[in-house]
Every structure is written in structure tokens, then in C-alpha cells.
Amino acid sequence: MEHTSHRAVRRSNKSGGFWRELSRKKGLISLAVPGLLFVTVFYYLPMFGLVLAFKDLNFTKGIWGSDWVGFNNFKFFFTSDAALQVTRNTIVLNLIFIALTNIVSIALALLLYELSRRAVKVYQTTLFFPYFLSWVTVSYVTYALLNPELGVINHILNRLGWESINWYFESKYWPSILSLAFLWKNVGYSTLIFYTGLLGIDKSYYEAAAIDGASKFQQIRNISLPLVTPLIILIVLLQVGRIFYSDFGLFYFLPADSGALYSTTDVIDTYVFRALRVSGDIGMATAAGLYQSIVGFVLVVTVNFIVRKVNKENAIF
Incomplete structure (x- = not known):
């Protein structure tokens, strides 16, 4: 029981340390936000479109509704x-x-x-x-x-x-x-x-x-x-x-x-x-x-x- 409580305290300290570190560097993080948003919107979100490589795109059915064609x-x-x-x-x-x-x-x-x-x-x-x-x-x-x-x-x-x-x-x-x-x-x-x-x-x-x-x-x-x-x-x-x-x-x-x-x-x-x-x-x-x-x-x-x-x-x- 005591061992479990010690682990909970350590997790709490780590969590609190993370948020304190985040708060301390909020200026640098705010500078990085525009770049992170740009990368996310233009590089990561379009990756969902890779599913088109395995589909026969039909605009009336949409991307997810189009038929799967495997490696054709x-x-x-x-x-x-x-x-x-x-x-x-x-x-x-x-x-x-x-x-x-x-x-x-x-x-x-x-x-x-x-x-x-x-x-x-x-x-x-x-x-x-x-x-x-x-x-x-x-x-x-x-x-x-x-x-x-x-x-x-x-x-x-x-x-x-x-x-x-x-x-x-x-x-x-x-x-x-x-x-x-x-x-x-x-x-x-x-x-x-x-x-x-x-x-x-x-x-x-x-x-x-x-x-x-x-x-x-x-x-x-x-x-x-x-x-x-x-x-x-x-x-x-x-x-x-x-x-x-x-x-x-x-x-x-x-x-x-x-x-x-x-x-x-x-x-x-x-x-x-x-x-x-x-x-x-x-x-x-x-x-x-x-x-x-x-x-x-x-x-x-x-x-x-x-x-x-x-x-x-x-x-x-």
C-alpha cells in the first residue's frame, strides 16, 4: 500500500513538473505554434489522402465511400x-x-x-x-x-x-x-x-x-x-x-x-x-x-x- 502511494506521488510530481516546465517555456512554445500548425495542416492532415492509392475514386461516393481496388x-x-x-x-x-x-x-x-x-x-x-x-x-x-x-x-x-x-x-x-x-x-x-x-x-x-x-x-x-x-x-x-x-x-x-x-x-x-x-x-x-x-x-x-x-x-x- 505504501509502495503504491509512493508511485502515485512520483507520477504526480512528474506531471506537475511537466506542466511547470511547460508554463516556464510558454514564450518559446507560442513561437513554435504557427510552425507546428503549418506542418500539421499541410503535411500531416493530407496524409489521410494516401487511402486514395488503394481506391477507385468516385466523386459522387466520396473518398471513404469509393470502392477499394487494392494494388491496382x-x-x-x-x-x-x-x-x-x-x-x-x-x-x-x-x-x-x-x-x-x-x-x-x-x-x-x-x-x-x-x-x-x-x-x-x-x-x-x-x-x-x-x-x-x-x-x-x-x-x-x-x-x-x-x-x-x-x-x-x-x-x-x-x-x-x-x-x-x-x-x-x-x-x-x-x-x-x-x-x-x-x-x-x-x-x-x-x-x-x-x-x-x-x-x-x-x-x-x-x-x-x-x-x-x-x-x-x-x-x-x-x-x-x-x-x-x-x-x-x-x-x-x-x-x-x-x-x-x-x-x-x-x-x-x-x-x-x-x-x-x-x-x-x-x-x-x-x-x-x-x-x-x-x-x-x-x-x-x-x-x-x-x-x-x-x-x-x-x-x-x-x-x-x-x-x-x-x-x-x-x-x-
Whole structure:
């Protein structure tokens, strides 16, 4: 009896301590409420819609009243001739984007770190500006460069004595074009993140290394890169988690939805969009979205597991 009363007292103290802690931090909690509401409304509540992946949606019956079809919605994607092609393009192109963007961004961040603060502001603005442009705008600029008859690049090729290239019918060039466009648009944003990480490194490390006679390359190899590695891993993990969510605007607007380029530019997002536009099958689109989410989650867990095996401190969970 006495033991039971002691347990009740401990539970009461824990409960009271929780509410006291909550009251003490009510200011911070009130600041977090808008963000929590946003995440709940736009990320968690829509998750109930995943049930559409297993239903044949009938608007007259509603979501819950529509007939269950099991995995039939998934069959549309996995049994189609283009399933392997769009999955391959999605994975390969996004892996290229991740590797290329991070390597170039880290290199630029290291260069910016060595410049004066006034010069950094100029270069930061120049690099960051393309990030704010929409892919629709970029697609018009690209068309002006690649237009078969009046494009700038074909005009230069003709001046050099080479034949014009019909860029929108030659799929072999587009992995490189898409990679360069993605790099140009996103490298400034990534560079800013890595540059901020470098600013957080204690300058006394560099001063001690300089006194010991370490060159700039030795400082980068032994100080900058090791200390910014956790940030690099975090960014890569987040990018890997979204590897199946391609940048729709890049793959749809830049190639101008040219059917001749589908072999190298068609990804899951553009394929599902066209299928939804033609058939209006919301269940199929939801199934594809669920497939992307599950694979993304598995990729993040797998990569994090590998990172944990190599260096436990660099893993994010």
C-alpha cells in the first residue's frame, strides 16, 4: 500500500513538473505554434489522402465511400513500358545533380571563405540570384540559346563551320544540359549553406595551423573539410531523401515536353503528370506519390545506416 502511494506521488510530481516546465517555456512554445500548425495542416492532415492509392475514386461516393481496388493503382505504373525508363532517369539524373552540385558548392564556399567580406557580398549575390528564377523563365532563356533556327548556340556553331543541331530532337545532349541548368540555378543556394558552415569554424584552428607552417590546401584538407563534414552529410541525406521527387519544372519546361527527349528527360513526376492529365486517374497519381515517399524514406534510412557504420557521430539519427 505504501509502495503504491509512493508511485502515485512520483507520477504526480512528474506531471506537475511537466506542466511547470511547460508554463516556464510558454514564450518559446507560442513561437513554435504557427510552425507546428503549418506542418500539421499541410503535411500531416493530407496524409489521410494516401487511402486514395488503394481506391477507385468516385466523386459522387466520396473518398471513404469509393470502392477499394487494392494494388491496382500501382499496376498502372509498374506494368507500363516506361516504368523502368522513368525510374532510371529519376535516379541517375538526381544522383548526378547531387554529386555535381555539392562538389562545386563546397569548392566555391572554400573560395569565398578566402575572399574579403566586400567581395563575398558581390559574389554571393551573383551566385544566389538564379535561385529565385522560375524554371518557366529559365526555359525561355534556354530556348533562345537552343532554338534550331535562331538559337545563339547554333549561330555560333555555324560561324565555326559546323552544322546546326536540332537540340529538342537529340536526346543524347540533354543529361548534360539538364545538369548544367540545375547546377547554375542551385549552386548559389548550396554554396551559401556551406559558406555559413565554414564561418562557424573557430578561427584559432587556422591561426595555429598557419603558425605551424600549414599551407592553405593543408588547412582545407585537415581543418575545413573535416569540420564541415557533418553539414555535408546532413545536406546529402536530405537530398537523397528527395531523390525520387524530381524538380518538375526542370524536367517539364526546359525540354519543352518534347516526346523525342523522353528517353533521357522523362522522370516519374512528368510521367505521372501526363498520365493524370490524359486519364484523370487520381488514384494512380496518389499511388505513384506513395511509392516515391516510401523509396525516399528507405534511401534516407539506408544512407544514414551506412554513415553510422563509418562514423557514428556524423549520423543524424
